[in-house]
Amino acid sequence: MIELYLAEDQSMLNSALTQLLELEDDLHVVGSAGDGQTAWAEIQRLQPQVAILDIEMPGLSGLDVADQIQAAKLPTKVIILTTFAQKAYFERAVTAQVAGYLLKDSPSDDLIAAIRQVMAGATIYAPELVVNMLSADKNPLTERELAVLKAAAQGLPTKEIAAQLYLSAGTVRNYLSAIFSKLGVHNRLEAIQVAQRNKWLAS
Incomplete structure (x- = not known):
């Protein structure tokens, strides 16, 4: 209880x-x-x-x-x-x-x-x-974290993100965990929404 x-x-x-x-x-x-x-x-x-x-x-x-x-x-x-x-x-x-x-x-x-x-x-x-709270010109994510999040925004599962970026699946999960922590969210969808609203995923 x-x-x-x-x-x-x-x-x-x-x-x-x-x-x-x-x-x-x-x-x-x-x-x-x-x-x-x-x-x-x-x-x-x-x-x-x-x-x-x-x-x-x-x-x-x-x-x-x-x-x-x-x-x-x-x-x-x-x-x-x-x-x-x-x-x-x-x-x-x-x-x-x-x-x-x-x-x-x-x-x-x-x-x-x-x-x-x-x-x-x-x-x-x-x-x-x-x-x-986050400003559009203060993106807290590293280039590699952004790459992982962009791949996640394409709907790719962890294994495909890993293959695309030449990383292990475990490393991708670590990057996602760091992204969630920095953005104060607890899943991919929320992280993608934050990044899209701040235009961090624009190429």
Whole structure:
């Protein structure tokens, strides 16, 4: 059972999310709050496995609470849930080593999946946020990573990409893993979408 804590200042959303999460057999909401100060006090006491935090709350913001959790070295993983796709917020969340950063208008299934993935050790950032944060003239990919992604965009499987680029299949998988990490995505489709929107795949 994954123990969750929810901090959201909109009471209706707080209640709806709590009920939604409780419908899952492996999820349990151990507490919730409408302000950051209460959330931080209860997270210290309860030490849930995952804290789902809104950014803008009375008292302490979700990012303030995330900073406190990191500073106190608590085992709690943090997922930020927000309507704000602001660069400063996102950069601060990355600095606070949050495990997830999702938009509130994402499907509820995305949040549930993210909780499970975070517990498995993944870091989940909404692709829309990554696209907003990355500048078209700041392509983080190397030439070889771009070549691998271009081949993937053609729909080629790993073995064919490897043959085309004279690499081993294992090396191609390593390149793809590095690409996903740099772009903050978790599959080929999302990586291709980010690259296409930023025109990195244009020849």
